[in-house]
Amino acid sequence: MSSVQPISTVPIQKIKAGPLPDRYARGWHCLGLTEKYKDGKAHSIQAFGTKLVAFKGEDGNVSILDGYCPHMGADLSLGCVEGNTVTCAFHHWRWGSDGACKAIPYARRIPPKARLKSWPVVEQNKLLFVWNDPEGNAPDPTVAIPRIAACFSDKWTDWKIEEWKINTNVRELVDNLADMAHFGPVHGQKIDYFANVFDGHVGYQMARGGHETLSDGELVADDAYFGPAYHITRMCANVGGNILNSILLNCHVPIDQDHFILRFGVIVEKNPALSDAENEAVADNYITLTQNAFHQDVEIWDSKTRVDNPVLCDGDGPVYQLREWYSQFYTDAAEVKKSPRNVFEWRREVGTWSQREDIPPEAVSDLDKI
Template identity: 60%
Template sequence: MSARPYRIEAQPLVQRYARGWHCLGLASEYKDGKPHTLNIFGQRLAAFMDSQGRVNVVDGFCPHMGGDLSTGRVDGDTLVCPFHGWQWDGDGNCQSIPYCKRIPPKAKIGTWQTCEQNQLLFIWHDPEGNPPSEEVTIPRIDACFSGEWSDWVVDLMTIGTNCRELVDNISDMAHFATVHGAPVDYFANLFEGHKATQLLVGRSERLGDDELIALSTYFGPAYHITEMTGQSGGHPIHSILLNCHVPIDMNSFELRYGVMVKKVPGLSDEQNMEIARAYSKQAQAAFYEDVAIWDSKTRIDNPLLCEGDGPLYQMRDWYSQFYLDAADVRPSSTARKVVEIKVRDGGAPPPLRHVFEG
């Protein structure tokens, strides 16, 4: 008797966004003296820099008559509503009403915790309203503050699907060869606490025929850093890749993909920046190959896996912690798990394998 057709399951999406730090791109982009519109987490927010250089993020609509604060103007330490001129500071307090001396006691708007690290701006999201713990602090990348490395080159894309499709990639070994033309020789995942790490050794036509080594880590649900060694134009290239997303709503997200490269001795700053730009274009092209798949695939909660697939179910168990109240997170979701897929037979262990030991 033949087997029955496998039935794809997909539960309705729960209207909830992940707990964690989300990257809003280069911090410098928000320091131009103007308000910035943020359509994220299913709502309108407004970002602006105060006189101390701090970037503040507040709820985007004025509680007076609903004016869009992100289309107003910055005046010193306040954001001025374009509708009636009410002025709001970075702590959400109304500081002035141009036609009234008495400020209503209820004149308060919501604020969002931000931080800057690695030349990037981050916003904290927690459905329970709790502040971030020290253990989820964004780690410093020394290269971001070194003259031996280029500046970030960052591209922004809007993707029309749920962000889980993107995060699946951290464990989806098989798609690298099929979608990106990058055969994999070694692949492993490490899940522990709020971090998920991937070690990949393979080859890529885009980056030359030599071995490509990539060590990638999600720090929380949405901020992903890759240290990569490859080639470009015959030059050995050491690069750091930024892959971060912020949900717009349950069915779309902003994706920022950034690249910085270690400068090649003997090349000018402009030549090194050209290498960084070329790497960025290559990486963006690879993501659009994924987007083409996402645009036509269906959401599947019970993927039918085979022996050569990566640890997708373990990854989704890890990822689930960010969508639960902190008290409901299962210990199994954050416990240390190492899954190693040995594709290449024989030979020495790949570089960086030590990150999975102990």
């Protein structure tokens, strides 16, 4: 006769997931290579729960407007670019880069309300960025995208960028910044040293250790989120007996609260001892390896659930502190509290996390120059 097992009295942790934010993060969002938008065509962009249209005017600048014509709702990306305007394919209303209607072919006057939103745009590192702010404020100059000198040097390859649609909220991606524990199970990476620094609008990650596929020895990776959505990694690895320096782009643009576009790109420093063809081959191979490694995360994000109350152990990183740092981008600018720099460290020889306020000596001295 089988016996009935007694019900455990140990409390069970139930996963909690509150409502998703009713806004999208304040800050610069990367839309990929600038040249993509300079072909003379109108480009459709699904972002921030709506549709935008991007186009290059005859002045050489890329403009981004709300993507639906306020006249009768047509998709402006179906129209054509004329001068510094985009012309609606439905009734040929012409919209300028400032969002104002410039001409209506069958009207004697333009209605005063004939205006749509013009989104702030900036070009940096050969990439195009659009500014989102739910309060409608202009871009904050103190959070400008930093220039990467390598992007303009013939000693480095050009960006190679892949785009993926990820079926979850963007927070799942950002959590990776503090998730040291996943590097071994997911990427086969042995971490010897790991640190997070949360300093104003910038969130850093520093990792040192081996990697099964990306390095034959120690892999050094210094990462930084500059704002909510633009993430750069400077990486140094030993590949085939040669030191290989690379810079990784990891940026996202929310389509809506349950989907985002992830752009993952790489540039590689050329080896002066190799020919251009050989450098391209090395770069292509390493770019494929890094993209494959990143896609290991994507496979998990696409199927996991959102957890607002994760059960953490003493070996986990500062996940809650990361989320607190990230919440500033969803808070009205006037209500963002200035917090002291927070540094969290983990060392293999110690096996525990510690907290400090100064930048650790293991970190490179010029993180701001990534």
